[in-house]
Amino acid sequence: MTRAFRPIVAAAMTAAFILPATADTVVFEMIPNVFSANDMTPDGRYIVGEAPGGPYILDTTTNVMTVLPGPGYAAVAVSDDGTVVLGDMPDPTTGDEVAGLWTQATGWQSLGYLPDALACPSRSNGYELSADGTVATGLSWDGCSGRGFLWTQATGMVELEALANGGNRASVLSADGTRFGGFAQGSSNRTPCFWDDTTAGTLLDPPNGNAVGEVYGMTDDGSVMLGTWNGDAVMWRPDLTRVILGDGQIIAGWTGIPMDMADDDTVVGFDFLAGNRRAWIRPQNEGPLLELKAWIQANGGTVPGGFQTQVCQAISVDGRHIIGHSGLPTPGAWRVTIIPDCPADLTGDDTIGPADLAVLLGAWGPNRGHAADFDGDGTVGPADLAILLGAWGDCP
The missing domain is CATH 2.120.10.30 (TolB, C-terminal domain)
Structure with a gap:
C-alpha cells in the first residue's frame, strides 16, 4: 500500500545503475x-x-x-x-x-x-x-x-x-x-x-x-x-x-x-x-x-x-x-x-531450472502480481508452469 502524497543532479553513470539480473x-x-x-x-x-x-x-x-x-x-x-x-x-x-x-x-x-x-x-x-x-x-x-x-x-x-x-x-x-x-x-x-x-x-x-x-x-x-x-x-x-x-x-x-x-x-x-x-x-x-x-x-x-x-x-x-x-x-x-528478457528466470541466475520451479510451485494459486504469474491472470497455475517448462535451460 503506497498512497501518501498529493500531487502538485543526474548521478554519474556507474555500474550501480545496471540492473542486477539479465539484460532487461x-x-x-x-x-x-x-x-x-x-x-x-x-x-x-x-x-x-x-x-x-x-x-x-x-x-x-x-x-x-x-x-x-x-x-x-x-x-x-x-x-x-x-x-x-x-x-x-x-x-x-x-x-x-x-x-x-x-x-x-x-x-x-x-x-x-x-x-x-x-x-x-x-x-x-x-x-x-x-x-x-x-x-x-x-x-x-x-x-x-x-x-x-x-x-x-x-x-x-x-x-x-x-x-x-x-x-x-x-x-x-x-x-x-x-x-x-x-x-x-x-x-x-x-x-x-x-x-x-x-x-x-x-x-x-x-x-x-x-x-x-x-x-x-x-x-x-x-x-x-x-x-x-x-x-x-x-x-x-x-x-x-x-x-x-x-x-x-x-x-x-x-x-x-x-x-x-x-x-x-x-x-x-x-x-x-x-x-x-x-x-x-x-x-x-x-x-x-x-x-x-x-x-x-x-x-x-x-x-x-x-x-x-x-x-x-x-x-x-x-x-x-x-x-x-x-x-x-x-x-x-x-x-x-x-x-525481463528471460521472465521464467525467477532466481536471476540466467538459467531456468529446479530453483525456478520451486519458486513457482511455492507461489501456486491466487497470487496477483507475483513474478511467476507469467500470463498475468492473477493466479500462478498450469499455464504459468507450461511457460516455465517450455523455457527450461539457459536464458537466451
Missing part, C-alpha cells in the same frame, strides 16, 4: 492526457489519478482509460483488483469536501467525516485503501485539528488515537487493513507515527515527537515502514529498528522521501526542497539512492529531452512497474516498465 529492457512512457498517477495495483495493471475530465482508472493490460463520472474529483487509491477507488467528493448533505469510494455498481459514496470536524477546508480526505477495498484511511478533523481515521462499512468513520500535539493524519495502510502510518504534530513539526486496527497509536520518537518526519509507505504486510527522519529517507524494520537508505537523499540538503518497496526490496521515492522534487530508486535496497532519470537512461530507456521525473509514487510487487508524476515546467504522469 527499461521503457519510459508518458501516460497521455492526465495530470497525475497516484496509485497502482500490486501487479501493475491498474493506475488511478486525475485527468482534465476528472478522476480516472487506467487498465494497462487493455490500455483502456475510464474517466470516473462525478461527483468525485480525485482518485488517490485503488483496491488490488481495480474495482474500488478511493478519492474525494462533495458531501451530498453539506457540499463540503469529503472522502468517497467509487465502484462501478454504486458510483461515488461519501465516507462522511468525524463528528466534530469543521470545514478546514475539507471535512475529510481519503488517502489509502486495504487490498480488498473494505478499509479506508486518511484525514478528518476535530474542529480544525487533524485526525487520522479508520473507515469500514460496518463501523463508519472512526477516529484513530490522537498522538502528540494533534495535527494527525493517516496516509498509508497495510494490505489487510490492520496497520496505519502517517504523522502527528510533534514538538516542532510533523513527527512519524503509526496505529493499529484497535485505533491505538505509537510515536516513533516518544515521548514528544522531537524527530521531524512522517511515515509515507509500507510493505503490504505492514512489517516494514518507509518514511523520513530529520531529512533522511529511512525504513523501520519489524522490530522498529531505523535504517537510513543510502545517504538519506540524492541531493545534499534536500529531504529524502521513500514511497514504496517491491518484494525484491527495491525502494522508490523522491527528494524534496522548497517545492522542487527529484525522483530516485534504490535497486534491491542496496547501495546508493540513484536519480531515476539517469537510471532509466543508463538501462536503455529514453526520457523526453528536458523532462524531469519528479515524484516516484509506487512500484509493483515484482519490481517491474513504477509510476509517478511531475509538475512544472514539464507536468504530466508517467510509468516505467522493466521488461
